[in-house]
Amino acid sequence: MSTAPALVATQASIRQTRIHLLELARGHPRVILAGSLVLLLFLIALLAPFISPHDPIAVNADNAYLPPLSPSHLLGTDELGRDLFSRVLWGARVSLPVAFVAVAVGLVAGGVIGLISGYFGGVFDLLLMRLIDALLAFPALILAIAIVAALGPDLRNAMIAIGIVAIPVYARLVRALVLQLKQMEFIAATRSLGATPTSIILRHLIPNLLNPVIVQVSLSAGFAILAEATLSFLGLGAQVPTPDWGQMINTGATFLANDPWLAIVPGAAISVTVFSFNLLGDSLRDALDPRLRS
Amino acid sequence: MSLHLLELEDVHTKLTLKTGVVRAVDGVSFHVDAGETLGIVGESGSGKSMTALSIMRLLPRSGRIDSGAIRFKGRELTGLSEDEMEEIRGTEMAMIFQDPMTSLNPVYRTGWQVGEPLQIHRGIDVRAALAAAIAMFKKVGIPEAEKRVAQYPHVFSGGMSQRAMIAMGLTTSPSLLIADEPTTALDVTIQAQILDLLRTLNRDSGMATILITHNLGVVAGICDRVIVMYAGRVVEQGRTEDVFAHPEHPYTWSLLHSIPRLDADDREPLKVIEGSPPDMMGLPSGCKFQPRCPFAVERCAKDEPELRDVRGHLARCWVTQAGTSLNGSVDAG
Amino acid sequence: MTTYVLRRLVLMVPVAFLVTIGVFMLIHLTPGDPALILLGEDRSPQAIAAIHQQLGLDKPLYVQYLIWLGHIVHGDLGRSITTHQPVTTAIGERLPATLELGAVALIWSLLVAIPLGTIAAVRRGSLADHLATGLAVGGVSIPNFFIGIVLIFFLSVTLRLFPFGGYVPFNQDPFENLRHVILPAIALGTAGAAINMRFTRSSMIEVLNQDYIRTARAKGAPWRRVVFIHALKNALIPVVTIVGLQIGGIIEGAVVTETVFTWPGVGRLAVESIFNRDYTVVQGIVLLAAFSYLIANLLVDLVYGWLDPRISFT
Numbered sequence: 001m002s003t004a005p006a007l008v009a010t011q012a013s014i015r016q017t018r019i020h021l022l023e024l025a026r027g028h029p030r031v032i033l034a035g036s037l038v039l040l041l042f043l044i045a046l047l048a049p050f051i052s053p054h055d056p057i058a059v060n061a062d063n064a065y066l067p068p069l070s071p072s073h074l075l076g077t078d079e080l081g082r083d084l085f086s087r088v089l090w091g092a093r094v095s096l097p098v099a100f101v102a103v104a105v106g107l108v109a110g111g112v113i114g115l116i117s118g119y120f121g122g123v124f125d126l127l128l129m130r131l132i133d134a135l136l137a138f139p140a141l142i143l144a145i146a147i148v149a150a151l152g153p154d155l156r157n158a159m160i161a162i163g164i165v166a167i168p169v170y171a172r173l174v175r176a177l178v179l180q181l182k183q184m185e186f187i188a189a190t191r192s193l194g195a196t197p198t199s200i201i202l203r204h205l206i207p208n209l210l211n212p213v214i215v216q217v218s219l220s221a222g223f224a225i226l227a228e229a230t231l232s233f234l235g236l237g238a239q240v241p242t243p244d245w246g247q248m249i250n251t252g253a254t255f256l257a258n259d260p261w262l263a264i265v266p267g268a269a270i271s272v273t274v275f276s277f278n279l280l281g282d283s284l285r286d287a288l289d290p291r292l293r294s
Numbered sequence: 295m296s297l298h299l300l301e302l303e304d305v306h307t308k309l310t311l312k313t314g315v316v317r318a319v320d321g322v323s324f325h326v327d328a329g330e331t332l333g334i335v336g337e338s339g340s341g342k343s344m345t346a347l348s349i350m351r352l353l354p355r356s357g358r359i360d361s362g363a364i365r366f367k368g369r370e371l372t373g374l375s376e377d378e379m380e381e382i383r384g385t386e387m388a389m390i391f392q393d394p395m396t397s398l399n400p401v402y403r404t405g406w407q408v409g410e411p412l413q414i415h416r417g418i419d420v421r422a423a424l425a426a427a428i429a430m431f432k433k434v435g436i437p438e439a440e441k442r443v444a445q446y447p448h449v450f451s452g453g454m455s456q457r458a459m460i461a462m463g464l465t466t467s468p469s470l471l472i473a474d475e476p477t478t479a480l481d482v483t484i485q486a487q488i489l490d491l492l493r494t495l496n497r498d499s500g501m502a503t504i505l506i507t508h509n510l511g512v513v514a515g516i517c518d519r520v521i522v523m524y525a526g527r528v529v530e531q532g533r534t535e536d537v538f539a540h541p542e543h544p545y546t547w548s549l550l551h552s553i554p555r556l557d558a559d560d561r562e563p564l565k566v567i568e569g570s571p572p573d574m575m576g577l578p579s580g581c582k583f584q585p586r587c588p589f590a591v592e593r594c595a596k597d598e599p600e601l602r603d604v605r606g607h608l609a610r611c612w613v614t615q616a617g618t619s620l621n622g623s624v625d626a627g
Numbered sequence: 628m629t630t631y632v633l634r635r636l637v638l639m640v641p642v643a644f645l646v647t648i649g650v651f652m653l654i655h656l657t658p659g660d661p662a663l664i665l666l667g668e669d670r671s672p673q674a675i676a677a678i679h680q681q682l683g684l685d686k687p688l689y690v691q692y693l694i695w696l697g698h699i700v701h702g703d704l705g706r707s708i709t710t711h712q713p714v715t716t717a718i719g720e721r722l723p724a725t726l727e728l729g730a731v732a733l734i735w736s737l738l739v740a741i742p743l744g745t746i747a748a749v750r751r752g753s754l755a756d757h758l759a760t761g762l763a764v765g766g767v768s769i770p771n772f773f774i775g776i777v778l779i780f781f782l783s784v785t786l787r788l789f790p791f792g793g794y795v796p797f798n799q800d801p802f803e804n805l806r807h808v809i810l811p812a813i814a815l816g817t818a819g820a821a822i823n824m825r826f827t828r829s830s831m832i833e834v835l836n837q838d839y840i841r842t843a844r845a846k847g848a849p850w851r852r853v854v855f856i857h858a859l860k861n862a863l864i865p866v867v868t869i870v871g872l873q874i875g876g877i878i879e880g881a882v883v884t885e886t887v888f889t890w891p892g893v894g895r896l897a898v899e900s901i902f903n904r905d906y907t908v909v910q911g912i913v914l915l916a917a918f919s920y921l922i923a924n925l926l927v928d929l930v931y932g933w934l935d936p937r938i939s940f941t
Contacts, residue, residue, distance in 0.1 A: 133645075137642060137920045139878060142916060249772070257784050260784075271765075278764050279764050384846035399861070401864075
């Protein structure tokens with residue numbers, strides 16, 4: 001796992017006239033492709049109970065270790081005879097909500113810190129940014145592991161831990177954007193007309209932050225899914241028998257010599273999911289940043 | 295017809311941009327003789343820089359020479375491979391640019407950069423190239439040459455940087471130097487020094503120079519002949535004193551009238567050229583200058599004039615070709 | 628230069644201070660009596676009392692913190708709860724393996740990143756460029772433990788080219804040492820390779836548009852010379868930043884990879900200690916990781932100034 005997708009913070013430029021994401025997607029096939037992939041993943045998570053051919057946790061010892069493409073078991077079965085395809089579909093129901101909550105935690109906490117720091121500056125800025133520096137200095141994964149180990153290994157704690165780890169990225173991004181926006185004439189003009197900080201922040205700053213923040217949300221959703229998979233792989237996230245991808249790889253690794261698909265199928269599921277989110281963030285950034293347009 | 299050092303014949307250069315195709319250079323022909331200084335004048339977007347980059351084959355990625363011939367010492371350049379062009383660039387042709395501060399590589403010492411053409415083309419070693427660089431620094435008037443060659447570009451002033459760029463261009467004694475707005479980014483006093491330097495070097499070495507500028511004053515002081523470009527075309531061409539004495543294209547006329555003059559009556563308002571520079575994506579029909587031209591007649595909007603001899607030099611204007619004189623000729627100053 | 632370093636160090640102090648508070652709180656935020664956590668299995672009342680006294684748990688929290696801080700400043704990170712070894716010794720024994728793994732992973736990532744990033748930038752918009760940027764997104768999307776498992780399956784299980792895992796000290800058998808480090812280094816370095824490649828590419832694209840590149844071409848420099856001599860040195864300056872931060876993050880990056888490949892480094896020690904509730908060791912590792920990140924940050928800035936003559940430390 002790496003914190004880097006989150007670290008490569010977006011530089012997508014802010015502009016006074018906001019670009020509507022849908023409008024933008026039209027000229028950028030990569031955005032459409034990535035967006036469709038992400039949408040498909042959400043649909044899978046939503047519809048898993050209806051589209052899964054089998055119960056993901058129903059044990060059937062007679063059917064264990066069936067290879068992929070077996071009749072009625074598209075991707076085969078695991079060591080307990082559970083249908084791998086169904087488990088992979090249900091796995092999306094674990095990963096996506098975790099990512100969603102973790103990103104929300106990071107975004108809200110980091111966003112508020114960044115707004116205060118950037119808008120009010122001075123002592124607030126100095127103190128909050130040192131706090132963020134310190135948080136950033138903490139090894140993200142070890143911190144998440146330690147938090148989960150302290151609070152007890154389960155998904156809820158994993159979400160909180162990943163969310164905390166995501167705070168610095170948002171705090172720094174939002175602060176930088178706010179500082180940039182504050183220099184712009186329309187903000188200065190609104191201020192000189194006597195608008196209150198609250199109304200400036202709500203009406204002018206936040207709407208202009210949306211695009212770069214959406215890019216970052218997409219990238220850190222990828223990061224959160226990776227982090228959740230890592231925690232679960234280490235046995236600190238989802239617990240058996242939850243059909244969780246990281247957990248499945250952990251178990252599957254034991255049977256690598258004879259039944260490699262037990263690890264490879266969930267691994268591919270994680271990779272494709274994270275890839276979709278990263279591709280979405282990446283293509284949105286390219287589309288939003290006029291400097292990178294060739 | 296004698297052999298010219300450089301000869302352009304009906305050169306067309308296109309830029310393919312996202313918004314459309316721009317004919318940046320549209321049928322340009324001219325020549326430069328050995329030892330002569332030719333000025334190319336025009337506002338930004340007139341195609342003067344693109345003409346120079348076409349000669350050097352240093353066009354941006356979006357640019358391409360579409361048709362026409364560029365002959366240098368009798369050799370056709372447009373068909374040459376990139377390797378063959380590399381042999382000519384930096385040995386027989388050199389070019390210096392508008393912004394000397396960004397034209398030097400920030401992470402290498404200036405002396406190394408100035409001597410580099412010798413390393414590339416003459417295969418001499420770093421030490422010998424550095425010695426040559428010191429000699430060149432002295433030649434272009436950079437004081438404390440031995441110390442200066444060891445410095446990085448960021449400690450050089452704009453004028454010093456441009457001197458270093460000139461030194462770099464001249465290390466291999468090229469027969470043609472193209473200077474693209476070499477003084478635009480510099481202070482006025484430094485401008486004069488750099489122009490002086492170019493004039494001296496030109497006289498001493500017999501090297502030909504193409505001086506690209508938007509400033510007619512610069513041309514007047516240094517160029518033997520001048521070409522005026524507008525919207526990718528040559529609109530006037532002739533000996534500098536002729537063109538200044540009696541401009542035969544209204545654009546040149548307007549340029550001359552917009553130069554502030556020290557001896558002018560204070561109460562006389564400064565003249566500016568009416569209208570805005572042409573939109574290269576949607577040029578007007580007929581003469582391209584006609585929408586801004588104070589002399590335009592009906593015909594100008596319909597047909598585009600050719601470049602023809604008018605009273606001793608070439609101009610692309612129906613009005614002057616028909617015999618009318620643009621009243622009130624202007625001195626070269 | 629000296630004043631710059633001093634100023635940076637002074638700025639680092641509050642951050643380092645906050646880091647130590649955070650590390651200290653790791654134990655004290657944990658629900659329940661720290662003594663019970665610290666003791667593990669042996670929960671006799673005498674042992675609990677001994678710990679309470681040792682940690683000064685009867686004193687106010689800030690006093691406890693100051694005592695603890697005093698120990699740290701003197702290089703005393705306490706003793707492991709499970710092995711009773713000094714924490715510094717426990718970490719010190721594992722550090723060389725992690726450093727070796729991190730170094731090889733970094734070399735691998737740069738060997739991939741710089742040539743690919745340069746080619747992608749020079750041939751912008753070409754098939755090679757699209758392929759490279761696609762790989763870059765892919766490289767950061769595949770969990771490194773999964774890369775490890777796939778490598779083990781193909782190269783160790785199926786082709787039997789490399790061992791499944793484990794470690795042989797270099798001074799014992801250099802060849803075996805290298806054979807053992809290659810797969811974990813690839814697994815660990817791939818995400819870094821992807822990131823460094825993107826940085827190299829975007830930085831290179833920007834540099835290639837600079838005026839001085841046109842100057843180099845006007846001199847008649849062949850494109851190889853333009854790219855590798857005139858552009859690359861400029862383009863790599865920002866890459867140094869990200870590489871420096873990666874060096875600072877070696878311990879963290881190694882956590883999962885070391886677990887997959889049973890590599891006896893600090894990362895695996897962290898996981899083991901967390902599972903064993905050996906909090907003194909966890910504290911020590913978190914502290915080490917955080918400080919190596921802070922120091923790497925400082926060093927990156929200094930190296931930056933050394934590489935880029937335009938930056939002066941005044």
